[in-house]
Amino acid sequence: MNEFANFPPAILLxxxxxxxxxxxxxxxxxxxxxxxxxALLLILxxxxxxxxxxxxxxxxxxxVEFLRVDKLSRAFGIIFSLNAFAAFLYAFYYxxxxxxxxALFYIGGALGxxxxxxxxxxxxxxxSMAVSSTFLILSRNTEAAKGAAYxxxxxxxxxxxxxxxxxxxxxxxxxGSIAFNGFDFASQNHAGTWLILLGILVNCGAxxxxxxxxxxxxxxxxxGGLILSAYTTxxxxxxxxxxxxxxxxxxxxGCAMAxxxxxxxxxxxxxxxxxxxxxxxxxxxxxxxxxxxxxxxxNGATAAAFCHILYKxxxxxxxxxxxxxxxxxxxxxxxxxxxxxxxTTIFCCIGxxxxxxxxxxxxTSKTMIIHAAEYKEELAAWLILELCSVGIFxxxxxxxxxxxxxxxxxxxxxxxxxxxxIAAMSLLAFLCILFGVYPQPLYDLLPHGVDxxxxxxxxxxxxxxxxxxxxxxxxxxxxxxxxxxxxxxxxDWFYRKGSQSFYQAADRSLNAINAASAKFFIGTxxxxxxxxxxxxxxxxxxxxxxxxxxxxxxxxKEVEDRRQAFFRxxxxxxxxxxxxxxxxxxLLGMLSVxxxxxx
Amino acid sequence: xxxxxxxxxxxxxxxxxxxxRTLFGAAVVLLIAEIFLLVSHDRHIYFPIPDWxxxxxxxxxxxxxxxxxxxxxxxxxLLRQEEAPSDEPLPEDLDERIR
Numbered sequence: 001m002n003e004f005a006n007f008p009p010a011i012l013l014x015x016x017x018x019x020x021x022x023x024x025x026x027x028x029x030x031x032x033x034x035x036x037x038x039a040l041l042l043i044l045x046x047x048x049x050x051x052x053x054x055x056x057x058x059x060x061x062x063x064v065e066f067l068r069v070d071k072l073s074r075a076f077g078i079i080f081s082l083n084a085f086a087a088f089l090y091a092f093y094y095x096x097x098x099x100x101x102x103a104l105f106y107i108g109g110a111l112g113x114x115x116x117x118x119x120x121x122x123x124x125x126x127x128s129m130a131v132s133s134t135f136l137i138l139s140r141n142t143e144a145a146k147g148a149a150y151x152x153x154x155x156x157x158x159x160x161x162x163x164x165x166x167x168x169x170x171x172x173x174x175x176g177s178i179a180f181n182g183f184d185f186a187s188q189n190h191a192g193t194w195l196i197l198l199g200i201l202v203n204c205g206a207x208x209x210x211x212x213x214x215x216x217x218x219x220x221x222x223x224g225g226l227i228l229s230a231y232t233t234x235x236x237x238x239x240x241x242x243x244x245x246x247x248x249x250x251x252x253x254g255c256a257m258a259x260x261x262x263x264x265x266x267x268x269x270x271x272x273x274x275x276x277x278x279x280x281x282x283x284x285x286x287x288x289x290x291x292x293x294x295x296x297x298x299n300g301a302t303a304a305a306f307c308h309i310l311y312k313x314x315x316x317x318x319x320x321x322x323x324x325x326x327x328x329x330x331x332x333x334x335x336x337x338x339x340x341x342x343x344t345t346i347f348c349c350i351g352x353x354x355x356x357x358x359x360x361x362x363x364t365s366k367t368m369i370i371h372a373a374e375y376k377e378e379l380a381a382w383l384i385l386e387l388c389s390v391g392i393f394x395x396x397x398x399x400x401x402x403x404x405x406x407x408x409x410x411x412x413x414x415x416x417x418x419x420x421x422i423a424a425m426s427l428l429a430f431l432c433i434l435f436g437v438y439p440q441p442l443y444d445l446l447p448h449g450v451d452x453x454x455x456x457x458x459x460x461x462x463x464x465x466x467x468x469x470x471x472x473x474x475x476x477x478x479x480x481x482x483x484x485x486x487x488x489x490x491x492d493w494f495y496r497k498g499s500q501s502f503y504q505a506a507d508r509s510l511n512a513i514n515a516a517s518a519k520f521f522i523g524t525x526x527x528x529x530x531x532x533x534x535x536x537x538x539x540x541x542x543x544x545x546x547x548x549x550x551x552x553x554x555x556x557k558e559v560e561d562r563r564q565a566f567f568r569x570x571x572x573x574x575x576x577x578x579x580x581x582x583x584x585x586x587l588l589g590m591l592s593v594x595x596x597x598x599x
Numbered sequence: 600x601x602x603x604x605x606x607x608x609x610x611x612x613x614x615x616x617x618x619x620r621t622l623f624g625a626a627v628v629l630l631i632a633e634i635f636l637l638v639s640h641d642r643h644i645y646f647p648i649p650d651w652x653x654x655x656x657x658x659x660x661x662x663x664x665x666x667x668x669x670x671x672x673x674x675x676x677l678l679r680q681e682e683a684p685s686d687e688p689l690p691e692d693l694d695e696r697i698r
Binding site for chain 2 (some may be wrong): 262263266267386387390391394457458461462463464465466467468469470471472473474475477480481484486487488489490
């Protein structure tokens, strides 16, 4: 039993996934719910300092560590497995084997990444996430999903290669050590760590490497999008908190993410794409916190990631339930859904308010990051984060629920979401409120001691003030925020256009080189070689034999006749063995002379 | 003829929703509450901007939202496309070119 106590939860899920194809549909659904629950129980009993390591064929000086337990990895592990449980409960109706196998591998990869104690394990689990998540996008089985999956895997392979190159350089810099601890900005600021950072930022969705997120998540199936929304960006946040605390550039990158996410979320009309941009915005807050790097910021980022997974998954479930029932996701085609889906409406309101409102988990977690920025006197970052809090509340907490459930009734009448979906949404809604009203269990999970009191009258008043005034602004100007049809141009425009131009340039230049090469090698060189092989031997032989015939006293006509006859004979290869031997000896002699001269 | 205050109030009530009226009421209460907090020095201020004191977060909420509404409105007009970029047709002779 003790042997199993520190078994890596990632391996549990990945091995468990292999059994899924052999189970009957009904058992399969129960099994995939039970597996994350088992992983959750396994993580809950893990204690700080526990590890699971082995030597990798003696290639590395340190052991490979598939399990390193500390408070940071444990907090992420708990929310990952808890969310997986809720997601599979939600996906009870979904029986597709490839989806479940891919999802379990993906979640296993995420758990492996947060518990990885070294750079090699980190890379292995990181890449397993990239590959398995692609199948989650493909599981929707539409042309759009195929295109999105292709773009998704391409960008993640680039990110993975950057990560790999960085890891190799860092291992060299660390004298062969594969240890993965915090990189110091002053002393470990080299190409390797920067490449790793770039690889991580791809997964964070930092602009301009961000377009994959709103492109792929909404293209996935209802449950695929839900599962994807929780893990890729949060493992990247975890890796930043672990490896890059206090790296100043992250503050600026995080601010850029927050602004980009919020502006696009306000412009966007597809409910799932709004949530995708909201993810980029919220991850921006966490990236800023990693850049600030003090204890309160790390706590804030961990708490924000924890709570963000809860309320963002709840909102993905809500939009997924609408998509499942109606088959549409553009707000310009939806409206008045509260008449058909009252329970889903309530869950949507809870999820939306959980972004910032008192009494919900966003209030007790995200404000910690803003407070850390304020306390560290990062004026610009603080102001941007405050403004982005206003913006994302406007976009995802007011605009989206309003136009989906309360706006103009478009007469769409469907059934309420299935019972298992309602159960999963109830669980997450309950947790959103629980950690909002009583945040102590959440604070106990955080890496450092917490000295943050969200319900101080001053804090409560200022947050309520901006929430209410944002609400007033929405009430007055909501007509300007009405959803519109059409698709927004994002950074992917550059690589779509760029790849097209690259294709055309490559087409013209490489094909021109190809044609010139063909002309030269096939038209000239190959023809020459062919001619030589066909008649070169005969010509050489004639060249050698002509002086011999002339010395024999033959006149010019006889020499020419002999040459013609000899040429025909040699072209046919019809020489007696003696003559062939004669030429072989001459050739050998020439080679010997060359050899002796060179020596 | 000017309407009486009662009639004016009635007009405002009919032109605004219940939610909006509640929001305005809450806004007034919160702004008054902030005065008490400032007087009791319960609010800790780190930056010169909040030193502006009363109503900073109210202004942030309202004008921040307003700014984002207009910014995204303008940008949306520029960036919105009728057709999805992914729907661009591939070259007709793609197969030949690859071959």
